[in-house]
Amino acid sequence: MRHRMHALCSYFAMFPESFAEHWLSKLTAPGDTVLDPFCGRGTLPFQALLMGREAIGCDTNPVAYCISRAKTNAPSKRAVLARINQLEESFEADRIVGEQLSELPIFFKHAYHKHTLMQLVYLRNTLRHRATIVDGMIAALILGSLHGETDRSENYFSNQMPHTISTKPDYSVRFWKERQQRAPKRDVFGILRRQLDYRYVEKPPAGRASIFNTDMRNLPRLKSKFNSPIRCVVTSPPYFDVTNYAEDQWLRLWFLGGPPQPRKQQFSQDDRHSDVNQYWTMLADMWRMLSLVLDKKSDIVIRIGATRLAPEQLVSGLHAVSKVASRRVRLVDSHVSEIVKRQTEAFRPGSRGCRVEVDCHFRLI
């Protein structure tokens, strides 16, 4: 059975765990160390731990960091439950929240029932999600339920929304007003306890991954923190002109302490490239970084996609920019696949979508 922690929180352009599992089985053995420099929701590091590998992940986005760290450094269920109960008890006595609600943009009034929003604002104020892994896990569970398809499930706190990206505030308010759709009353603490039971049905792996909230270009400077040589990378950099992770995650970023509205390119200049030259420059930087952190004879698997580039252009472009690496890079194989669920089209109104993905296997000599 698929480990339920994998789907702790959905993430735009995530790859399936079967993809990570396939390449880890093919290219690594138990005890090896693997890296994903654009780890998103942590699919690769988590799957690596399940398979007895050591794992390192990195991402600029605090949402990605929170989810990846929670699932790859999972605290005991008992500790998380005790903390949820304690938070619920102290919520009754909290008084500041009411004032804070009135300062939030109108979007929040339509997105959440007042009681649910009070609980969320209280938890946002109280959780020390970076300081402790218990609070980190609770924050990750909240991110997973913060918005979603309320029509189908009572596991989401919000009015009807997609579960991978947060829609733009004006669009959402118009949508809810036109349909007279009211936010349901949800008990955050009850949902958290239910989610905790569900995610912990199977024990999380005993191993711990190292997750960094930083730009992948900084990894060479962090090399002293890696315990053993890295010989395998399985990753998926931002696709060309498809999404902006900071903007599309604005509501989850708000919960983690960010502003209550979308902000462009808040964490990474690489989130959405519409200029192809800049895009190849970012991928050249990735090759430079990889040639500095990887051991001899390393395997690198890259899944990539684009709206305005043909698959052949992606493969040849990726290979061409690898020339900046101070070491030789050989293309072992590449494979083009049709995106079956078309996530980009399903969740972004008016999106042209991303139709193909390419998987490239390189060897760094």
Ligand SMILES: C[S@@+](CC[C@H](N)C(=O)[O-])C[C@H]1O[C@@H](n2cnc3c(N)ncnc32)[C@H](O)[C@@H]1O
């Ligand atoms: C295609 S997603 C990766 C999804 C991941 N494979 C998963 O399964 O969830 C690309 C990720 O790259 C991150 N990113 C963008 N620029 C970055 C940079 N310069 N360094 C590290 N991460 C970056 C984005 O925040 C995003 O999470």
